[in-house]
Amino acid sequence: MTKRQEQGGEGAPRRAFPVRLGLIVGGLVLAGLVVEQGLRVVPAGNVGVVFSALGGVKSPPLQEGVHFVTPFVDRVNLYSTRTQEVTLSHARGEGDEGAIRARSKEGLDITADVTVRYAINPGRAAELHQKLGPAYERVLIAPEIRSKVRDAIGQVNAADLISTQRQAVEVRVSEALKQEFARNNILLDAVLLRELRIPESVAKAIEQKQTAEQQVAVERNRLQQANISAQRAVVEAEGAAKASVARARGEAQALSLRGRALRENPQLIQLTVAEKLSPGINTVMLPSDGNFLLDLKTLQGQGVGATKPGD
Template sequence: MFADLGIVLVVAGIALAIFARIRNLAFGALGWGLAIVGVIVTIVGGSLTVIPAGQVGVVFSALNGVKQRPLSEGIHFVTPIVDNVILYDARLQELTLSRTGEDGTNADESIQARSKEGLGISADVTVQFRLKRDEAAQLHSQLGPRYIITVIRPQVRSKVRDAIGQFNAADIISTQRQAVEARITEELREVLERNHLELDSVLLRELRIPESVAKAIEEKQTAEQQVAVERNRLQQANIAAQRKVVEAEGEAKANVARAEGESKALKLRGEALKANPEIIQLTVAEKLSPGVQTIMLPSNGNYLLDLGALTNRSAVQSSTNGR
């Protein structure tokens, strides 16, 4: 900007001096003075360069070649005529390769790859990156301003194809999408690091497979889901059957326990009756009439049975057994 102003002053001063000489006017010296000021401004302006925000300047000297120390944002002094400053964008940049094209046109720049089983897959990818400020001079010397075309674009295509080729198509569009993204990121980061660039992220925007293949994969997944449902139902049926078996076994054991208890009770009662046969007579008498104290029972030997005596005897025996 200053150099342009200086050139304008030089031209204006010379024109004014020539006009004054032709017209024999007194301000010819003023014109030459203005021209001298223009030369000074041009020289000073040529030694000043402004690096805008978000950019870095690489200085190329006609005498020494590329200077290894890049210029950061702000105003810097350089050698006029000898030094030339090349600006590089140091902010986050992105490269998009998609079906619609990076500029929104219909130019198809999507990446065509093949899965592990050889199926064609079309991928839309966005790569975000930035150059390393401290290595801008090396990047300029080795790659130049067209580094996106010469390095990043072909490397992105290559690494995406390599990563997709490691997975099956069904896995890529379902469960392994992030794994593909991670593999691309890892391999591409190594390449950019070697070329003085820093990878920020890789975004798989869209993955497309042939419609017939997608339909077949969908049918396969549906069948697998149905098999899983049927397997779950079978497991539930087996669990229900096992529960019924357990319940039946429990019931059978309970019945056995009850039968054993009843058998033991009957055995004990039989032993008690055998030891005390008069209890039978007492039970019969109690059933006949609670109010009868003496009863005649037909037997081979006719006798009278005193129920009161039997009752007292039974009570005494029960008391003795309780002790």
């Protein structure tokens, strides 16, 4: 064996070692890449909808936490499950859309500022992803709010809208949106009619009409009070008349009873006469069967005459 052969035999293992090391490092890198592509974290307040390049959208969605999906094949789309809101207002802020323009029942222009709170149905996020995708607010939420608010305002007069029917319109919009959202896997939380604006000239006319109606109501109340007072006086007069009739009837009945008593008991006549004459005239009623009155003066005169001498 020559010297070069000996040197070459010694160098072969040295060249094999870097190749093996490269394979190990490459394997580790590939494994790390696979792990990185396969591990997915779903943050709090979210669900993850998995889309597979081989099988499409997977259900059910991934809940909060760490999950392993098929690397390079599955993609996770995050959807917030927290309550969200969309505002349609004339004072447009960041992310807000413009106010809703509608017409009342009589055709007057009405401008409405509305805020709607909602959340997606976590268990149906996969269906939401299939039907609408991440742009569901622009595609569904805002257009449906505008449509339902216009429909509700169109059923009410402007005067009623800003006075007595505001809450009824809010309820009508809520019921319509709840049904439409439910068909698209969205849960309605609340509908808030923040402001309803009508033309200034119409507002003044409505205010004047309401003022006149209030004055009429005040006058009607006064008239009712006067009628009540008059009715009370009539009732009191009728009561007094009925009381007089009752007293007269009682007195007549008393006289009738007294007359019948006198007819049945003649002695009461003498008693009554005695009561009327007393105490000016001295009389006495003797309790004898004859029932007569004795004049004391006559008895005294007869007694004196009987005792005169010579008689």
